Amino acid sequence: MTDQKYDFDLFVIGAGSGGVRSGRMAAQLGKRVGVAEESLPGGTCVVRGCVPKKFLVYGADYGASLEEAKGYGWSFGETSFDWPTLRDAIQKEVSRLSGIYSTILEKNGATVFRERAEFVDNHTVRLTKSGKLITAETILIAVGGRPWAPEIKGxxxxxxxxxxxxxxxxxxxxxxxxxxxxxxxxxxxxxxxxxxxxxxxxxxxxxxxxxxxxxxxxxxxxxxxxxxxxxxxxxxxxxxxxxxxxxxxxxxxxxxxxxxxxxxGRKPHTSGLGLENAGVEVEDGGAVKVDKFSKTTADNIYAVGDVTNRMNLTPVAIREGMAFIETRYKDNPTAYDHEQIASAVFTRPPVGTVGLTEAQARKKHGDAVTVYSTKFRPMKNILSGDPQGVFMKLITKGDEETVIGVHLVGDHSGELIQILGICVKAGLTKADFDATCAVHPTISEEIVTLKPREINKTTVVS
Known part of the structure; x- marks a missing residue:
């Protein structure tokens, strides 16, 4: 598939999670790979999203833990919080991780350009800082999204x-x-x-x-x-x-x-990218149109990650990038399955969710849906005085009660939902959950001892 008339076999616009994974894997296959990134390698997740945000969550949790520890007999002198200490420590770690992303590409033979790239045509991009024109047989759009705000006065x-x-x-x-x-x-x-x-x-x-x-x-x-x-x-x-x-x-x-x-909200970062020059169509809102194989409306141009607005999660962008490599370079057309993907919201305590909501389940399966749920105050919070509770909800369908949705709010939900996501993806039933012995005393034991909700035939509107 290599064509020496182009500067690169693959040129990736955007060095976020999906772009870096795709570029690295293509380079490992011996492809000539170029990658352009207008900000820091690592993308939204590493530089201005998941990673620094989770560190901030940890910082906030430590403050709460100091207060809660008093219920367990701990006492402290005067305490204080120093924002610059946390801020600078996080940025130091972000810089370290970003450097790793750049190094991964370069060690595998990819060429990294620290500037923005825009389309000239479907095989050519222009680097906006240097003005250099670069040609590529295949181009992958992986520029992610950016925050959006309403245009109000002030x-x-x-x-x-x-x-x-x-x-x-x-x-x-x-x-x-x-x-x-x-x-x-x-x-x-x-x-x-x-x-x-x-x-x-x-x-x-x-x-x-x-x-x-x-x-x-x-x-x-x-x-x-x-x-x-x-x-x-x-x-x-x-x-x-x-x-x-x-x-x-x-x-x-x-x-x-x-x-x-x-x-x-956030929107795909496609404005000014010159997609119209390359024959790449976008949807309302700027998302790049792609088929199930991540191919755009231009045969040699693909797109993965948040720029496609399919499911805006870092691990999904990585999986889409891996599927792109299989499709384009391994003669193995692969479409990533976007169903039943677990995710978390890092409120304090967090949310974990996978599969259908109750409203979606009832719309799709009607009276074949059974709902199991519980709410309780976790053991840890009794002595600490923390008012936060735990909520668990399991949704099943049919006589076999296949689990089609799990929803959690409470401590460790982000960790628990990863394991429960495997169960939902595997098509396990409520009987499989019930047959699993509980680990006591834990929060997670409740998920294998759930009882039917008292009223489970009422449609819940999301």
């Missing part, structure tokens, strides 16, 4: 998630606008670091698209963390004042704050 005064990791100082008050996973996670982080936190959302329930009961439990989680929730309001103006900012909402209400954090 929006220049707000920050987005990319900005939150390098703040000069923590504010005393923060207003987080949004109800998705990014908004919920950062609200929990700020509140845990001692910031007076308000979370405002245009809808009536947090985490749109999640199971309805999970959404309700997360609202309780946020309130237990001291977050002031405001529903059914949208911002119309941000005004700078001597003491901070005043945000006006469409119901006429106003909220004063020291920091406005827009967590109103």
């Amino acid at each position: 929006i220049e005064h707000a920050i987005v998630s990319d900005d939150s990791f390098t703040l000069d100082k923590l504010p005393e008050r923060v207003l987080i606008i949004g109800g998705g996973y990014i908004a919920c996670e950062f609200a929990g982080i700020y509140a845990g670091l001692g910031v007076k936190t308000v979370q405002a959302y245009r809808g009536g329930r947090l985490l749109n698209g999640f199971d309805a009961e999970v959404r309700d439990k997360v609202a309780l989680v946020q309130e237990n963390n001291g977050i002031d929730l405001k529903f059914n309001i949208s911002p119309t103006e941000i005004k700078e004042t001597q003491g901070g900012y005043i945000v006006t909402f469409d119901d006429g209400s106003k909220i004063g704050t020291d920091l406005v954090f827009m967590a109103t």
